[in-house]
Amino acid sequence: MIIDCHGHYTTAPAAVGEWRQTQVAAVERDHSFVGEKGVIAVTDDDIRGSIESAQLQAQRERGIDLTIFSPRASWMGHHIGNVHTSKYWSQHQNELIRRVCDLFPDSFAPVCQLPQSPGEPLDESVRELERCVVEMGFVGCNVNPDPSGGNWEGPPLWDRHWAPLWDKMCELEVPAMIHVSAATNRNLETTASHYLGADTTAFTQALTSGFMSDFPGLRWIVPHGGGAVPFHWGRFEGMARDKGWDLDSLLEHVFFDTCVYHQAGIDLLVRVVPHENILFGSEMIGAVRGIDPDTGRHYDDTGLYIERSGLTEDEKRKIYFENALRVFPRLDIEVEA
Numbered sequence: 241m242i243i244d245c246h247g248h249y250t251t252a253p254a255a256v257g258e259w260r261q262t263q264v265a266a267v268e269r270d271h272s273f274v275g276e277k278g279v280i281a282v283t284d285d286d287i288r289g290s291i292e293s294a295q296l297q298a299q300r301e302r303g304i305d306l307t308i309f310s311p312r313a314s315w316m317g318h319h320i321g322n323v324h325t326s327k328y329w330s331q332h333q334n335e336l337i338r339r340v341c342d343l344f345p346d347s348f349a350p351v352c353q354l355p356q357s358p359g360e361p362l363d364e365s366v367r368e369l370e371r372c373v374v375e376m377g378f379v380g381c382n383v384n385p386d387p388s389g390g391n392w393e394g395p396p397l398w399d400r401h402w403a404p405l406w407d408k409m410c411e412l413e414v415p416a417m418i419h420v421s422a423a424t425n426r427n428l429e430t431t432a433s434h435y436l437g438a439d440t441t442a443f444t445q446a447l448t449s450g451f452m453s454d455f456p457g458l459r460w461i462v463p464h465g466g467g468a469v470p471f472h473w474g475r476f477e478g479m480a481r482d483k484g485w486d487l488d489s490l491l492e493h494v495f496f497d498t499c500v501y502h503q504a505g506i507d508l509l510v511r512v513v514p515h516e517n518i519l520f521g522s523e524m525i526g527a528v529r530g531i532d533p534d535t536g537r538h539y540d541d542t543g544l545y546i547e548r549s550g551l552t553e554d555e556k557r558k559i560y561f562e563n564a565l566r567v568f569p570r571l572d573i574e575v576e577a
């Protein structure tokens with residue numbers, strides 16, 4: 241079995257983007273605009289058409305049994321508008337993900353977007369998380385560590401601002417993928433420097449603060465292979481020894497995906513990070529959609545790199561699905577012995 245822990249609905253029907261554009265235009269005219277949730281007119285056939293010839297086709301071609309699926313990360317756009325803007329947008333996005341999973345229950349499991357908003361408490365995010373998990377059967381959430389869009393104006397992840405969300409995640413037994421959205425800072429490219437820098441920053445905030453020991457059941461997936469972390473494992477390990485940071489305890493809470501798009505990168509990841517802390521992921525169909533001329537396969541076909549990494553069958557089982565079942569305890573999957 242192969243479980244892809246990192247998938248986004250990047251091929252959503254056009255009506256979804258059109259609804260968002262209308263909402264954004266309204267809030268740009270008046271930042272205090274509240275509006276209403278309204279309706280996005282998307283049929284089941286629209287969803288099938290957007291999934292079957294795109295995400296689902298690629299999964300089948302690559303032998304991926306299940307994708308843990310969430311709204312498009314770059315579209316979360318928490319920096320846009322106000323708390324009402326994010327609330328209605330997140331609700332629509334999450335309900336769309338639920339519909340995808342209902343139409344293809346054997347191929348997708350739902351993860352939610354949270355209605356974060358810069359400078360606002362996390363009350364709405366806690367409510368939406370509970371709604372998604374308790375009422376709609378979601379298995380995890382995406383948490384944006386920088387809802388300001390690349391300006392890092394909010395509190396760090398160890399600050400008590402985040403405690404209500406961490407508490408609710410522990411109560412509901414769901415993990416978070418720590419994933420930023422689009423960058424508004426012109427010094428950053430969204431899916432390159434912003435994504436990878438945020439992954440590294442989130443890990444560093446957790447390591448240097450030790451705050452996760454206050455939340456015994458808290459689990460994070462740091463995506464994109466952990467940003468710069470595996471490449472600089474010696475730096476983090478050495479600084480931890482020098483400064484008394486508890487790296488070993490942190491690894492009881494933090495996991496990395498395999499969204500690394502070349503063989504040498506995967507080889508490094510599986511060499512330096514404990515195999516118990518790696519979850520298979522591809523983030524297809526995502527930021528990198530081209531063909532690698534060296535392999536003749538898509539860059540994001542990360543299963544190819546895992547197969548060529550020299551791992552044993554037991555090690556691959558951990559990465560392909562056993563670790564995911566441990567990190568996402570709400571996944572209801574029967575695995576053949």
